Amino acid sequence: MTGKHPFETVVATHGARVLRVCRAVLGHADADDAWSETFLSAMKAYPDLPADANVEAWLVTIAHRKAIDITRAAARRAIPVAEASNRVTTPAPDDPKIDDDLVEALAALPVKQRQAVAYHYLGDLPYADIAVILGGSTAAARRAAADGIATLRRTYPGVTARNGEPR
Amino acid sequence: MNKNDPSRDLAKAFPASADDLQRLHQRLSAAAQADGILDIAYRTVDTPVGTLLLAATDAGLVRVAYASEDHDTVLRTLSDRISPRVLHAPARLDATARELDEYFAGRRHSFDLPLDWQLAHGFRRTVLTHLTDIGYGRTASYAAVAQLAGSPKAVRAVGTACATNPLPIVVPCHRVVRSDGSMGGYLGGVDAKRTLLTLEASA
Numbered sequence: 001m002t003g004k005h006p007f008e009t010v011v012a013t014h015g016a017r018v019l020r021v022c023r024a025v026l027g028h029a030d031a032d033d034a035w036s037e038t039f040l041s042a043m044k045a046y047p048d049l050p051a052d053a054n055v056e057a058w059l060v061t062i063a064h065r066k067a068i069d070i071t072r073a074a075a076r077r078a079i080p081v082a083e084a085s086n087r088v089t090t091p092a093p094d095d096p097k098i099d100d101d102l103v104e105a106l107a108a109l110p111v112k113q114r115q116a117v118a119y120h121y122l123g124d125l126p127y128a129d130i131a132v133i134l135g136g137s138t139a140a141a142r143r144a145a146a147d148g149i150a151t152l153r154r155t156y157p158g159v160t161a162r163n164g165e166p167r
Numbered sequence: 168m169n170k171n172d173p174s175r176d177l178a179k180a181f182p183a184s185a186d187d188l189q190r191l192h193q194r195l196s197a198a199a200q201a202d203g204i205l206d207i208a209y210r211t212v213d214t215p216v217g218t219l220l221l222a223a224t225d226a227g228l229v230r231v232a233y234a235s236e237d238h239d240t241v242l243r244t245l246s247d248r249i250s251p252r253v254l255h256a257p258a259r260l261d262a263t264a265r266e267l268d269e270y271f272a273g274r275r276h277s278f279d280l281p282l283d284w285q286l287a288h289g290f291r292r293t294v295l296t297h298l299t300d301i302g303y304g305r306t307a308s309y310a311a312v313a314q315l316a317g318s319p320k321a322v323r324a325v326g327t328a329c330a331t332n333p334l335p336i337v338v339p340c341h342r343v344v345r346s347d348g349s350m351g352g353y354l355g356g357v358d359a360k361r362t363l364l365t366l367e368a369s370a
């Protein structure tokens with residue numbers, strides 16, 4: 001068979017990773033909307049996607065744009081600054097295991113660093129693909145992620161330290 | 168943060184549980200249906216002849232597939248031949264699943280479902296559309312069906328049409344048997360054919 005997989009396979013294969021990315025970039029409250037809009041518009045465009053396209057990068061690119069739309073729409077609704085920054089830190093209400101500290105630490109990163117970290121470490125994208133999504137060079141994308149991770153290591157002690165072992 | 172593997176800590180902080188994904192999948196199916204882009208909806212049902220795959224377009228039921236046909240392969244073929252906009256979306260197939268339930272319980276003798284015939288062409292399609300002329304609990308020979316379809320000599324072509332029936336059970340190719348009264352082959356396997364004919368004979 002020469003054609004592409006049924007869209008169901010795309011959802012099954014990439015759904016979890018895209019949800020993690022949406023949650024990391026937008027916070028849990030808006031992630032559902034971003035995921036839904038991403039997959040709905042991906043499904044619309046899917047018949048025209050070349051069969052050899054990099055589906056993961058394609059989906060993260062769409063999710064990236066949807067996240068920008070959602071953030072802009074939120075800004076237009078003129079939510080006070082304090083509340084707006086809370087948006088990214090809202091934990092999912094149904095999961096007590098969520099690590100709030102790391103969620104907050106990631107939300108506090110400059111947006112480009114947060115995106116680079118999310119797309120690389122949760123989206124599994126190479127920096128060359130992330131550079132295309134964020135604009136700029138591969139080296140700049142790599143640096144943004146590295147800077148983000150360095151800050152996270154400073155601001156979020158993590159499991160190792162919590163167990164009393166040296167960082 | 169774990170020194171070697173930040174992605175592990177991050178994945179834990181930003182989970183994607185099976186429940187979350189199922190909820191989002193349902194939301195996607197509903198939105199795709201509302202936007203008119205759910206070209207093929209499918210589900211499976213468990214029956215006395217095994218797990219059946221049911222697939223429907225907006226026009227109607229387009230495919231019923233036995234497990235022996237390999238459901239993943241069938242979905243891939245649907246994606247190639249009709250559209251790759253395929254989702255597991257049971258709602259569109261509720262009526263089909265209910266009628267199959269009733270059929271296997273012996274309470275339903277004919278199906279009342281919109282059918283999408285696009286996977287059957289030409290003479291094969293002509294043959295298949297005549298199969299409902301063979302009533303519940305009856306059988307007809309390949310030769311008799313050839314006659315019904317208006318080409319008495321096309322006995323072999325009737326066999327091919329039955330073997331490639333995209334809508335088995337609903338379009339009753341299991342009621343076509345050999346002239347000598349023996350069962351003949353069946354795309355769902357001879358056991359499935361026997362089960363269906365026994366069910367219909369006893370109801």
